[in-house]
Amino acid sequence: MTAAYDVAVVGGGLVGLTAAWHLARDGASVVLLEAGDLGAEASGANAGSLHLQIQYPEFVKYGEAWARAYAPTLRFLAASIDLWQEMSEAVGEDLNVRVKGGVVVARTDAQMRAIAAKARIEASVGIVTEVLGRDELRAVAPYLSDAAIGGGFCAGEGKADPLRATPALARAAVAAGVDIRTRTTVTGIARDAQGFALATPGGAVRAARVVDAAGARAADCAAMVGVPIDLGGFPLQVTVTEPVAPLIPHLVYSAAGKLSLKQAPNGGCVIGGGWAARVHGDGGLATDPANFAANMGIAADVVPVLGQARALRSWTAWVNGTPDWRPIIGEAPGVPGFFLAIFPWVGFSAAPMTGRVVADLVLGRAPTVPLDGISVLYD
Structure with a gap:
């Protein structure tokens, strides 16, 4: 039966x-x-980021009209991050949820203007992203490179352990x-x-x-x-470094290239940002060495101490995406x-x-x- x-x-x-x-x-x-x-x-297999901001690369690629159409979705993400913060108690296990904020790091005046424009659209749906100058950013995130001239800080972003x-x-x-x-x-x-x-x-x-x-x-x-x-499936890769001293409480992005960066409770730094993995003929995935090198290079440019950290492991996953x-x-x-x-x-x-x-x-x-x-x- x-x-x-x-x-x-x-x-x-x-x-x-x-x-x-x-x-x-x-x-x-x-x-x-x-x-x-x-x-x-x-x-x-994802990087464990809790995103709330409009993603900077897509904002630059698709423009403000796209961002305004997408912006109401941020209210859904904010409510979901609230649930993430209740989840550990609900399931009876610490999921390492930490909401300490996310920062988009800029190196040029043009990037700062884009961050400010993005922040205005986010504010229209109640999401606050503070636009910070060089000194304000250094006060929030002293681990960043001296090349950073400012950025956007959204206090509602964070991380969890997938x-x-x-x-x-x-x-x-x-x-x-x-x-x-x-x-x-x-x-x-x-x-x-x-x-x-x-x-x-x-x-x-x-x-x-x-x-x-x-x-x-x-x-x-x-x-x-x-x-x-x-709907499509997209092959992405993520890398984790050896443990380093506690340094990065935030979710970190770069306006100069694809990057998501955060530090796990054990000190390892999880580095991603939407870099493509290789697809074998049978549909299996493998780390793409060129994309790995580029991703690590951007991470070290943004947070110089990572240039001395060894990468321990990379992994891949299919994620779903819509246009x-x-x-x-x-x-x-x-x-x-x-x-x-x-x-x-x-x-x-x-x-x-x-x-x-x-x-x-x-x-x-x-x-x-x-x-x-x-x-x-x-x-």
């Missing part, structure tokens, strides 16, 4: 686990289907009653009057509703019910009962609220954060 559930969640990253956890705690019977291992993709977060959420979900099935690929989804039948190698699973939280593969899942999504950076959260048009839970590019930051909001929608409640102007499904 085919097992039947109120909700099937496809995807065992942070968004899927958080959605399943909330649904089960509110009384729904939930099965979570993960093709590989929990958190093995972007949720466990290696702790996914297992902790999984344990919380199981405790709430979620049936988690790893190495269970969904190969097809059929609709009928009773809901959905999800085909897997271990047999069909029935559910009245489905949540698509499949990350970089979410478009493939949505296509099974005839829903097209303009406009806007989230796709809500019930799929024309497919009642099928819900999309996609927050592109900065999904780690947004995961707690994405999971909560999609659980709200599945259960027929108003979303904790209104989605108008945020999700493309609510335009």
Whole structure:
């Protein structure tokens, strides 16, 4: 006999686990289907940044009109970072969440003007980014290079530990009653009057509703019910250094090149920023040496002491992205009962609220954060 559930969640990253956890705690019977291992993709392999600012490279690349359209999304990110700060207590484990602020470092007057323009747009949705001159910036972040002439400081940004977060959420979900099935690929989804039948190698699973939280593969899942999504998977790489003395409390970016930098509790510095990994013919990933060297060079230019630190390990992951950076959260048009839970590019930051909001929608409640102007499904 085919097992039947109120909700099937496809995807065992942070968004899927958080959605399943909330649904089960509110009384729904939930099965979570993960093709590989929990958190093995972007949720466990990202750099652990909690982003709140509009990303500087995209602001420069796409312009102010794009930034104004994207800006309402920052309210969602702010609410999600609030949830991150409650998460350790909620799951009973320290997830190393620290919100000490983020700084975009400028080296030219043109970069300072762009930071100021970006800050004005952020302020329009209630996100404060202070524009700091050289001396003000040095007072906040004395570890920066003398070449820094100023920057933007957003107090609401921070970091969390992706290696702790996914297992902790999984344990919380199981405790709430979620049936988690790893190495269970969904190969097809059929609709009928009773809901959905999800085909897997271990047999069909029935559910009245489905949540698509499949990350970089979410478009493939949505296509099974005839829903097209303009979503891609992007191969990125991250590096961690050997432990160094406590130095960097902030999330650090550079206006001169792609960089995200933070220091973990053990002293290691986690360095990323959206640098591409190599893709093998079989779809596997490997660190790209040229991009590794460029990423490390920018980090050392911004924080000179890192020029003396050895890189210990690099790793790769597929992340999902959309052309406009806007989230796709809500019930799929024309497919009642099928819900999309996609927050592109900065999904780690947004995961707690994405999971909560999609659980709200599945259960027929108003979303904790209104989605108008945020999700493309609510335009």
